[in-house]
Amino acid sequence: MTTLSDFTIATPRPLPVIVLADISGSMSENGKIDSLNHALDEMIKSFATEAQDRAEIQVSVITFGKAGAQIHSELTPASKAAWSPMQADGGTPLGAAISLATSLVEDRQRIPGRAYRPAIVLVSDGQPTDEWKEPVKRLLASERGSRADRFALGIGDDADKAMLAAFLGDPAKAVLQASDARQVQTFFRWVTMSVTSRSRSATPNAAPIQPPPDLARDTF
Amino acid sequence: MRHPSNPPPISHATPSDGSCRLARPRVRTIGASIPGPRHVREGRANQDAWASCRLPQGVVLVVSDGVGSCRYAEIGSRAACRAVRDAVQLMKPETSPTELTERITAAWNSRLERRNPTECASTCLFSVRTHGGRLLVGGLGDGLAVVTSSDGTTEPRVIPLRGGEFGETVALGDGRESRGWVVEEFDDRAGQLRTLLASDGVSQDLSQDRLQAFHDWLIATFGKLSTRRWRASLRRQLQAWPTPGATDDRTLAFMWTGGEVAT
Numbered sequence: 374m375t376t377l378s379d380f381t382i383a384t385p386r387p388l389p390v391i392v393l394a395d396i397s398g399s400m401s402e403n404g405k406i407d408s409l410n411h412a413l414d415e416m417i418k419s420f421a422t423e424a425q426d427r428a429e430i431q432v433s434v435i436t437f438g439k440a441g442a443q444i445h446s447e448l449t450p451a452s453k454a455a456w457s458p459m460q461a462d463g464g465t466p467l468g469a470a471i472s473l474a475t476s477l478v479e480d481r482q483r484i485p486g487r488a489y490r491p492a493i494v495l496v497s498d499g500q501p502t503d504e505w506k507e508p509v510k511r512l513l514a515s516e517r518g519s520r521a522d523r524f525a526l527g528i529g530d531d532a533d534k535a536m537l538a539a540f541l542g543d544p545a546k547a548v549l550q551a552s553d554a555r556q557v558q559t560f561f562r563w564v565t566m567s568v569t570s571r572s573r574s575a576t577p578n579a580a581p582i583q584p585p586p587d588l589a590r591d592t593f
Numbered sequence: 594m595r596h597p598s599n600p601p602p603i604s605h606a607t608p609s610d611g612s613c614r615l616a617r618p619r620v621r622t623i624g625a626s627i628p629g630p631r632h633v634r635e636g637r638a639n640q641d642a643w644a645s646c647r648l649p650q651g652v653v654l655v656v657s658d659g660v661g662s663c664r665y666a667e668i669g670s671r672a673a674c675r676a677v678r679d680a681v682q683l684m685k686p687e688t689s690p691t692e693l694t695e696r697i698t699a700a701w702n703s704r705l706e707r708r709n710p711t712e713c714a715s716t717c718l719f720s721v722r723t724h725g726g727r728l729l730v731g732g733l734g735d736g737l738a739v740v741t742s743s744d745g746t747t748e749p750r751v752i753p754l755r756g757g758e759f760g761e762t763v764a765l766g767d768g769r770e771s772r773g774w775v776v777e778e779f780d781d782r783a784g785q786l787r788t789l790l791a792s793d794g795v796s797q798d799l800s801q802d803r804l805q806a807f808h809d810w811l812i813a814t815f816g817k818l819s820t821r822r823w824r825a826s827l828r829r830q831l832q833a834w835p836t837p838g839a840t841d842d843r844t845l846a847f848m849w850t851g852g853e854v855a856t
Binding site: 377378379381384386426427428489517520575576 | 631661662758759760761797798799800803806807810814830833834835836837838839840
């Protein structure tokens with residue numbers, strides 16, 4: 374017998390999280406890539422344990438390094454995602470990574486119109502080695518990219534804070550700065566809390582993100 | 594012969610209203626609106642509304658969704674239903690879709706009884722079928738407005754509403770009315786076209802590739818019931834919405850022609 378469920382979508386509305394991860398050669402120094410791998414693994418595991426009855430958190434990781442910008446893990450429900458660690462090598466083709474993220478956000482097959490507002494997270498420890506200003510401008514000008522929640526973390530003193538601030542596109546938002554593994558983890562705990570509080574909210578599109586942590590004092 | 598999986602698009606040709614009139618088809622409407630689980634839990638009113646009416650000009654079907662953040666959203670959505678009726682009552686055969694939507698906007702503002710329009714912001718989807726076979730379908734804001742044919746030989750026409758994404762929408766009262774309306778006009782002198790309207794609490798979770806089958810199922814399932822029974826039955830279906838996590842108010846209304854009116 375035909376019922377209403379034959380015409381409706383059986384899964385909750387997706388809440389996409391897209392991480393842009395710098396895997397340039399400098400990330401191999403001082404254990405930075407290890408702490409990023411660990412923090413991402415923890416974040417995905419936390420998402421996977423969230424109840425998926427209101428929103429389905431989906432995660433994609435885009436890396437930028439020696440092989441250029443590429444999809445390290447496709448947009449997948451966190452509950453089904455298996456994390457494979459990243460290796461650091463090469464330059465910092467950030468512009469290409471931003472363009473890839475913009476394409477993903479604008480792709481209505483992979484992120485349908487019923488999805489909740491996505492979160493885009495950028496982590497980098499250095500200066501971009503390709504043209505990045507136009508790609509960032511295109512992301513911020515795009516209908517969907519402009520509405521995404523954006524988070525930015527600079528790792529170490531060489532991180533390009535101006536570039537990270539341009540990615541945020543809002544003077545009221547602060548670029549966070551991490552100098553050790555613990556602060557990287559604190560940053561990702563904040564991202565995790567911000568996303569999960571939205572996924573638990575009755576109105577995930579209207580729910581604000583959590584206040585940022587003070588990484589210097591590790592208060593979160 | 595056309596392959597059924599690749600039917601032609603529905604014709605947008607406009608009849609000159611009142612001319613070449615065939616036997617008047619019997620236009621039927623069904624709809625229901627329920628508060629979503631969130632509003633039930635919070636003890637708040639349903640911010641969606643729907644209405645249908647028969648006027649000397651034709652049959653009107655409206656679905657409206659009050660913008661959740663607005664103080665008087667439920668008043669705005671009810672006013673939208675009345676505003677479409679007000680505007681259609683002034684309609685003449687030569688009235689253009691633009692004139693109609695301008696009159697809806699004006700009527701909505703006057704229906705608010707001096708309340709601030711921004712506090713009453715609401716979407717407004719409608720279908721108007723004149724007795725001459727002119728069908729106007731469209732609206733302002735998100736949700737679904739789709740035209741299907743009763744024999745399935747034409748592919749469903751989903752009106753490309755300028756609804757926005759990620760919870761943002763244009764609406765009556767948000768100051769963007771003049772560029773937000775989308776209305777399409779169809780020739781339905783043959784009485785073959787049907788309309789389905791839904792607020793975003795329903796449209797977000799519908800399989801877009803099954804709209805024709807969904808519309809067929811709605812008419813076959815509820816069209817044979819008495820008014821009292823279809824009201825209760827459709828409300829029950831909306832309350833038992835199968836998609837997990839759906840918390841919005843839900844409204845669904847549809848219009849079709851069945852048989853002929855004795856003249």
